[in-house]
Amino acid sequence: MRLPELSSQTDAKVIPLGLLTTTRYCWAGCAFCRLAIPLPHKPLSEAPAGLTWEQVQKSGVNFDQVAEVRIRGGLSLAEPFDYWIHFLRQLRPNVPGRLIGFSPVEIWQYHLTERRTLRELLRLLRWAGVDRLGPGGSETWDEERRQRWSPNRVTVAEWLSIAKAAHAVGLATTAAPMVMPGVSDMDWQGYLLPLQDLPPALLELKPLQSDGTRLSRLGNAGILETTHAVSAIHDLAPHLPLYVRWETGDCHDAQEILGAAGADGLTLPVWEVAP
Numbered sequence: 426m427r428l429p430e431l432s433s434q435t436d437a438k439v440i441p442l443g444l445l446t447t448t449r450y451c452w453a454g455c456a457f458c459r460l461a462i463p464l465p466h467k468p469l470s471e472a473p474a475g476l477t478w479e480q481v482q483k484s485g486v487n488f489d490q491v492a493e494v495r496i497r498g499g500l501s502l503a504e505p506f507d508y509w510i511h512f513l514r515q516l517r518p519n520v521p522g523r524l525i526g527f528s529p530v531e532i533w534q535y536h537l538t539e540r541r542t543l544r545e546l547l548r549l550l551r552w553a554g555v556d557r558l559g560p561g562g563s564e565t566w567d568e569e570r571r572q573r574w575s576p577n578r579v580t581v582a583e584w585l586s587i588a589k590a591a592h593a594v595g596l597a598t599t600a601a602p603m604v605m606p607g608v609s610d611m612d613w614q615g616y617l618l619p620l621q622d623l624p625p626a627l628l629e630l631k632p633l634q635s636d637g638t639r640l641s642r643l644g645n646a647g648i649l650e651t652t653h654a655v656s657a658i659h660d661l662a663p664h665l666p667l668y669v670r671w672e673t674g675d676c677h678d679a680q681e682i683l684g685a686a687g688a689d690g691l692t693l694p695v696w697e698v699a700p
């Protein structure tokens with residue numbers, strides 16, 4: 426693959442992230458997941474306990490060190506939604522930066538299991554101090570890939586209905602398309618189309634890291650594929666804040682190359698607390 430013509434002289438800035446993992450267990454079993462331990466046959470009420478505020482306090486992590494704190498995790502959550510609202514209310518005063526979470530995937534699960542409206546759940550998140558929803562469920566809009574890789578999660582229509590409801594209650598959204606070998610400019614055009622009326626506050630490209638997942642035969646997305654994706658999306662939607670998720674501390678070259686291709690920044694986890 427040839428590098429696209431590079432358009433900017435500015436290095437992508439680094440956005441340091443803190444991750445709060447609610448649980449490492451998940452019944453959904455998505456093929457690309459590197460986070461969760463499969464727990465397919467356990468009722469939610471019997472799932473292992475999730476993250477507690479005491480665990481966060483004991484961890485001693487530095488909230489001033491990060492620009493964003495993200496709540497993420499699996500779906501085998503024994504705790505009811507109101508437990509997490511209480512958790513977020515304790516967390517919020519400690520977070521000087523943005524607070525992001527939960528994602529539409531978790532919101533949809535609580536919508537179904539607790540029979541509460543999307544608007545009620547989203548309003549509560551906003552009340553608890555959340556700035557943006559997480560991007561879970563937005564890896565691809567391609568129905569065929571979704572059926573093969575994550576058939577148990579929200580559909581595209583459900584994801585978009587949650588994003589619409591979030592915007593209606595004043596909650597911003599984020600989207601994280603996956604960069605993988607073989608994605609074309611046409612695919613990016615198709616990805617951006619449904620977001621035209623629901624612009625995310627952050628579009629964060631996630632280069633596929635397939636080691637240890639069921640997609641390992643596809644290999645990892647490299648810097649060339651990622652640079653090409655950045656350049657294509659930047660050309661198609663120059664107004665969208667465009668970031669790339671970076672997993673290793675050594676990102677100087679990536680800052681230069683991806684910044685030149687049009688990325689505004691790299692998001693880089695610097696700490697995590699998990700149960």
Ligand code: SF4
Pocket residue numbers: 451452453454455457458459460461498499500530561575578
């Ligand atoms: S829903 Fe999220 S945590 Fe669960 S398997 Fe899928 S990607 Fe992993």
